[in-house]
Amino acid sequence: QVQLVESGGGSVQAGGSLRLSCAASGYTYNINSMGWFRQAPGKGREGVAHINIGRGTTYYGTTYYADSVKGRFTISQDNAKNTVYLQMNSLKPEDTAMYYCAAHSGVYIYGLPTYEWYSYWGQGTQVTVSS
Numbered sequence: 004q005v006q007l008v009e010s011g012g013g014s015v016q017a018g019g020s021l022r023l024s025c026a027a028s029g030y031t032y033n034i035n036s037m038g039w040f041r042q043a044p045g046k047g048r049e050g051v052a053h054i055n056i057g058r059g060t061t062y063y064g065t066t067y068y069a070d071s072v073k074g075r076f077t078i079s080q081d082n083a084k085n086t087v088y089l090q091m092n093s094l095k096p097e098d099t100a101m102y103y104c105a106a107h108s109g110v111y112i113y114g115l116p117t118y119e120w121y122s123y124w125g126q127g128t129q130v131t132v133s134s
Contacts, residue, residue, distance in 0.1 A: 005029045005123040007104045012128030015094055023089040023128060025104030034106045035060055037087045039078065040118055041100035041130075050115035051102070052078035052089060062110050069115060072098075094132045101127040 011023040027034060035057030042048045051069050055062045066078050077090040087104065105121035118124075 005031060005034060005106055007106060007123055007125035009102065009104045009125045009128040012102060012130045014131040014133065017095055017132055017134050019094050019132070020090070020092045021094065021130060023091065023102055023104075023130070025087045025089075025125060027085040027087075027106060031085045033108045034123075035108055035110050036116075037080070037104065037106045038116060038121065039087075039089045040103045040105060041098075042103070043097075043100040046100075048103075048118050049100075050118070052076055053111060053115050054078045054080055054087060055110040055112070056080045056082065056087070057110060058082065060110050062112050065110075065112065067111075067115050091130070094130075096132050096134045099130060099132050101129050103127045 006028045008026050036055045038053035039051040053067045055065045075093045079088045104125040106123040107121045
């Protein structure tokens with residue numbers, strides 16, 4: 004089993020920045036990709052970013068982003084810490100949502116996977132951006 008724990012959420016003003024962290028534990032050797040999703044109140048779940056992190060895979064380090072966050076958000080990894088980060092800059096009120104981390108044993112190279120494609124999910128961390 005794999006456990007994912009998100010942290011780093013909070014409240015910021017528009018234009019500000021936050022960095023979310025997702026720490027994986029358990030059978031982490033089996034994880035080759037991770038991603039971030041978000042869900043705002045009354046809205047559906049939205050894929051935000053994805054990264055292929057398996058060092059032994061051809062697509063190691065490849066990243067994908069939702070159009071709404073391109074140029075503002077950056078997903079990155081620290082394999083030594085089994086942690087994936089989401090650096091969020093130039094935040095907007097419409098970025099307000101619960102942010103969830105997810106992981107999978109495979110790689111995905113066709114853009115952002117669906118939430119259901121992943122095998123493991125965290126409990127989420129709240130991000131609130133005020134205008």
